[in-house]
Amino acid sequence: MSISPTGEGLRRALDGPFHDLKQRWRDEVSADEVVRDTALSMEEARDWTLDRVKKLAQRDFVTAGFPSAQGGTGTSAESVANFEMMAMGDLSLTIKSGVQHGLFGGAITNLGTQYHHETFLPGAINVDLPGCFAMTELGHGSDVQSIETSITWDPDTQEYVVHSPSPTATKAYIGNAARDGRMAAVFGQLWVDDEHQGVHVALVPIRDEDGNPMPGVTIGDHGHKGGLLGVDNGTISFEHVRVPRSMLLDRYGGVGEDGAYHSPIESKNARFFTMLGTLVRGRICVGGGAASGARKALAIAVHHGLNRRQFRRAGLGEEIPLFDYLSHQRRLLPHVARAYAYGFAQNELAQQLQRVLDQEDPGSPASRELETRAAGMKALLTRWALDAIQEAREACGGAGYMSDNGITMTRQDADIFATFEGDNTVLLQLVAKALLLEYKSTWGDMDLRGTASKTAKLIGGAFMERTTARSAIDRLVAVANRKPESERLRARGWHVQMFEFRESHIVESLAARMRAASKQPEDQRDAAINACQMHMIEAAKAHVDRIVLEAFIEGIEETADDYIKAILVKVCDLYALWTIEQNRAWYLEHEAFDPKKSKAITATVDALCGELRPRAKELAEGLGVPESWQKHPTEAVPPIIA
Amino acid sequence: MSISPTGEGLRRALDGPFHDLKQRWRDEVSADEVVRDTALSMEEARDWTLDRVKKLAQRDFVTAGFPSAQGGTGTSAESVANFEMMAMGDLSLTIKSGVQHGLFGGAITNLGTQYHHETFLPGAINVDLPGCFAMTELGHGSDVQSIETSITWDPDTQEYVVHSPSPTATKAYIGNAARDGRMAAVFGQLWVDDEHQGVHVALVPIRDEDGNPMPGVTIGDHGHKGGLLGVDNGTISFEHVRVPRSMLLDRYGGVGEDGAYHSPIESKNARFFTMLGTLVRGRICVGGGAASGARKALAIAVHHGLNRRQFRRAGLGEEIPLFDYLSHQRRLLPHVARAYAYGFAQNELAQQLQRVLDQEDPGSPASRELETRAAGMKALLTRWALDAIQEAREACGGAGYMSDNGITMTRQDADIFATFEGDNTVLLQLVAKALLLEYKSTWGDMDLRGTASKTAKLIGGAFMERTTARSAIDRLVAVANRKPESERLRARGWHVQMFEFRESHIVESLAARMRAASKQPEDQRDAAINACQMHMIEAAKAHVDRIVLEAFIEGIEETADDYIKAILVKVCDLYALWTIEQNRAWYLEHEAFDPKKSKAITATVDALCGELRPRAKELAEGLGVPESWQKHPTEAVPPIIA
Ligand SMILES: Cc1cc2nc3c(=O)[nH]c(=O)nc-3n(C[C@H](O)[C@H](O)[C@H](O)COP(=O)(O)OP(=O)(O)OC[C@H]3O[C@@H](n4cnc5c(N)ncnc54)[C@H](O)[C@@H]3O)c2cc1C
Ligand SMILES: Cc1cc2nc3c(=O)[nH]c(=O)nc-3n(C[C@H](O)[C@H](O)[C@H](O)COP(=O)(O)OP(=O)(O)OC[C@H]3O[C@@H](n4cnc5c(N)ncnc54)[C@H](O)[C@@H]3O)c2cc1C
Incomplete structure (x- = not known):
């Protein structure tokens, strides 16, 4: 199962700085360790998943993200x-591990102190202490700030009392809750001496050694879901459950030995969103994981499209490979190009995460930029992944519907990626808000009234913070401007100009509308702001599109091999022009180009599909899905009944 | 669980001529009979499904479509x-019943003679004789004409010999095969005296009384699929299996008592596609069934959007119902509008089916028109259904992912509707071909070379066969043309003109390209035709869009109640303008309107969403999903673990 040298080269380029690590997964981790049998029942899937999470945790590189004191390397990137590679195997496994190591372990790491690290991280890492991340409640998901669970300081006993004051305060959809979790990182409103200090997190044991719920803890099982059958999501509620003072993850605030509340951050609001901000890695992982699912589905569909034939040319000759149909190329190759684009952008994002973490300055402008980018990327990558996986399924015809091939399970598991770690519709609005306020305001707060009144006069794309590729990009733009009109469509600098124009125009016109809305009479203001909602979402998309293009350009710059580079240039052409094509109504409305050019763009996308068709196999290999983890339709002929 | 009078009125209008029948389902059929528990394992789901198919078959109205001699009413409409109503309960049930009654029973009804009706239909109807429709093979799905299974006449024994000459000749994905089927309607190439007569269908027993495969028959189980777990899809292959002469469904051709082959249709090609054409009902059902799934998901999501609140307005007041967000209205209401549009069009299509069947003239221009419309509707309805159900899932947030609510299972089951009963990409090309040839050529044949060379000079939309609403439409167009520019956007006549312009321009320009392609040198001709493929698909879509709009107009005309009519007018505005908005790039490219108007269309879609928001509940009720068959997210709080 070796791949072509070109596929190998593309894989190396797309892996970028993570090539060695990703290659270890490919070389060392067998399908048996990470690919789930699609026919497992829910109970079997839960067993398999827990078992595999534990086994994988024994490999040092899998838990590399933990602090060095706990044996990790501290490298969140x-x-x-790792998350992305695991996601090419199985998404239940990835999410179960993500809950355990990323969310539960991550909360302890980022919100706790040395005491918490030493006491709880070893068990979190080796899964002796299965844990939950209990933030969402039945009543509040997107609006976490309004959760009802209370964490009340009792000075008499020096304990925190964790309580669910109403049915809607029940923690909901919590991974690891229904079956395996022993402890939960519980988000609740902290009250100290009748003063509200905002949302904090307490570690609460939820099951005893025998696996029974602790006194005062009620646990429910969500049972069967639309996917992720291996993850035991459940509900948790608390009836005045007491935990000692040391159980509050108090890095950003808690009651000191003096019995008084202390926090390095004054504003409740900023404190809460700073805490959430330290958990941004989860959001980055989810976007990457969805993209991995899409890569796998696309790899399978491309393989099938090259091998499957259907219909004969006018009564004669051989049957036609599906990939020879323009429609088939059109269905798959633009998605493949986007997989590359998002892959390069995701690499860049992971590195940015590392840089920000290394600065150790939460709440800094750099961290707000990171959160903006993470949110926008998460929303776009997960949306795209669902569409791409669906297209891959349909492109495989009936064979694509057989669970054996893994496409449908990937689609089902990835479905919820659009919702958890931040609902996409909400995230895109937050991205727009950050752009409007030029990253000056607290990240994560959904106060759109405040946003409207504070929206700056944005001129000349000042809000367009740059990715590192700026110099390369200036050069490309200059080159494009010297090209004759007829060659512009394939000039990268022209793509950049189009992406930038779309972003800056949408954001600037949004700013104007939002400022006007804020000046409306009181009773019309909210309606005027609400009317900007779709505009906000468009602004965020345009922003992320531009960032992705820049990352692709940088990824190409960093590719040493000229042959590989030349292929990537074409893939980038396809990504850029397809994106422009998809938005051509907007461009025509804003007279960025005329109808003739618009039609020429469509023709060029067609042409690029034809040009890349001979490289489809290598492009699919380059997506980096280990061969032995893929199952192809033709291999999935069913067992005979005796 | 009563619904509002407005909801009732909308339901009556949308049910149209089928109101009494559909109301019987709502009044008489309980959830227990048709709604599957989402947590059933595959085996349990198969048991449940077979049981419910049998039970439902005891109700006379469920099997109404069979000939009157067999106790039916012969009304395919x-x-x-019925199929549409059942699909609001469960899609596995619907497909299992569709295979048994629609496909197996339908093949016997339409391709068999009185002997077959009398001998096999009773068992097909009451499910004493579970049957398969065995057309697809591993090697050939979309290209049915190339299937390999052979049916060879043996004059010595007066038998037909059914044989699978290669592994790819194995019948694949066949419903009812893996577990329940006793007999199969097997499609194969008929050979009589070494002469090939094209594809015919033979009834072949595949299991004995004890449920074991018959001698020479090999059966496989596809096992777990991406959905439809209650349907036992499997493979079947034949090793020289012999059946008596009477087992060929020989209405359109077979060996007579004289030992010679006879057929009322000369050309093998025409014969085959005539036979397939008689089975068009299945395709119409599948489009309608997918739309029912979408209606159910939308009804649930609208309900949730009206009840669920998230985020508070700038620190004060009550939390905001999701449906107050423009983005939420935008996500759901246009889909609701489209559900109405497709519902009216589907009613029209079912009636057209009945008219054509009543004519008893297969292969007539009227039947070609029907097949074109059925294919185009199937492709558009199934595509839309998948998108709408997905949107509904995401609009319900995390709750939407819990299987209890039924949205995810509906999505999973409906997935394959894009593929079976004709893959959408293939069907749309067939629609375009029919338009290009003005319904003059055999329906169903994918010969695009032939099409290119025969494409007529299409001028002035001569190919636009009319739905019955023509006079109403002429009136609307005249009215629109008298309106001032500012009122045009909401003038139905303007919508009609826009839809017609798009269809006629795309089809005419396609015709020109296809004719040009046919004049290319031999070695470039296929490439030139292939380059038209996306254009063909667009032509088909534009065609169906226009037909749907006309059906909506007619549906409104036929609504007696003025209050209901006024609501439907707005819903139709939303359907029409949203469709124009989605295609505005094309309109701008063809200068049908200018950028200013294009932006005004978007603003009007926003405005219509706001205007319909107060009627969201009633609109959802009007979709006609029995209340007791729906489960809403808030009801789906999970059971507590002891
Ligand atoms: C399988 C699964 C695993 C999960 N694991 C965990 C876990 O381990 N820990 C945990 O804490 N949580 C977990 N969650 C919860 C998850 O994070 C939430 O479901 C998510 O945050 C969305 O919240 P919600 O479900 O309450 O949806 P809501 O917030 O109610 O949103 C519903 C819909 O309303 C829309 N909407 C909401 N607000 C707005 C607005 N202002 N403007 C426009 N539209 C809006 C959204 O777009 C969405 O479509 C999990 C969920 C699932 C399904
Ligand atoms: C759950 C299920 C139930 C089924 N039940 C039955 C049954 O009971 N009886 C039965 O006979 N069959 C049944 N089928 C088979 C079904 O009808 C076929 O899967 C379907 O016809 C598609 O054929 P295929 O799978 O071979 O796909 P293919 O024909 O191989 O098509 C694969 C892909 O290639 C594309 N493609 C093919 N030709 C072209 C072209 N000319 N131009 C552009 N693109 C093209 C298609 O768009 C598709 O995306 C069932 C299938 C499933 C999955």
């Missing part, structure tokens, strides 16, 4: 890369 | 309505 590598955690992201 | 009502079969379609």
